[in-house]
Amino acid sequence: MWFKNLQIYRLPVAWGMTAEQLIAALSPHAFVPPTASELLRQGWDAPRPAGELVHTVNRQLLLCLSTEKKLLPxxxxxxxxxxxxxxxxxxxxxxxxxxxxxxxxxxxxxxxxxRAFSIASSTFVWIDPVNGWLVVDAASPSRADEVIKLLLKAVDKLPLESLRVQRSPVGVMTEWLHADEAPAGFTVDMDATLRATGESKAAVRYIKHSLDPVEVRRHIDAGKQCTRLAMTWDSKISFVLDETLAIKSIKPLDVLQEKESSTKDESERFDGDFMLMTGELAKMLADLVEALGGEAKA
Structure with a gap:
């Protein structure tokens, strides 16, 4: 299993809470389906069928927030x-x-x-206590904030912070395009958004289109900045970085997908995929933070 989007937060490296302690904290907030008179229910659920509320593989933790909402237009x-x-x-x-x-x-x-129909959804959370990452698989910051709010309600005094970097993603992505040079370990792909900073809010979007350096440089010199850029890391993972430091549209490339298919048992394949994903994404996040000038210190 691979996350499609990353809303990224920071935990202290070698965060000391064990999976057992986390399960105990989440249990009182476990998911229960809504009654006939309830419009919405949310709670923590087992990421794997008949499993625990925290799924652990190689010291990496996986959580799942389940939501069931009735449609009543x-x-x-x-x-x-x-x-x-x-x-x-x-x-x-x-x-x-x-x-x-x-x-x-x-x-x-x-x-x-x-009599209303129900829609069920799940949002996954990956906790890397080894490297200090907490990542929500959500496309929007508002959805991630909702998940984090419920996690903070369950886990008392969770030492969680948003990821902050030394340099603005917008400024750095704009520099990469202006210089036609990606940071070490990355390549620039064929999707980008350049947006004007003035009142016009004029924007140029490249979708599966070659980024001609001369043309892109002309837009930047006219005052536009890059707010969204597709990239590939280490020839293994493609993604889109946006102005909020969110990572979207993640796709493992062939070299990783070949590794994923080596195990046939479903449970083993899930754990293998999760271990592969967390190992590669942890390295990718470290390289990306470095490319953005390193983490901002308080």
Missing amino acids: ATVINQVAKARAVEMEDAQGFAPGKKAMKELKERVADEMLP
């Missing part, structure tokens, strides 16, 4: 409530007021909730 509630309001007007001779309409919508929602 406001348009449907409003439609039913409006029909009920017409019936009330016919029966009582006048239309329901603002307060009565609000109460009517609430009653309609309560009645429809037990």
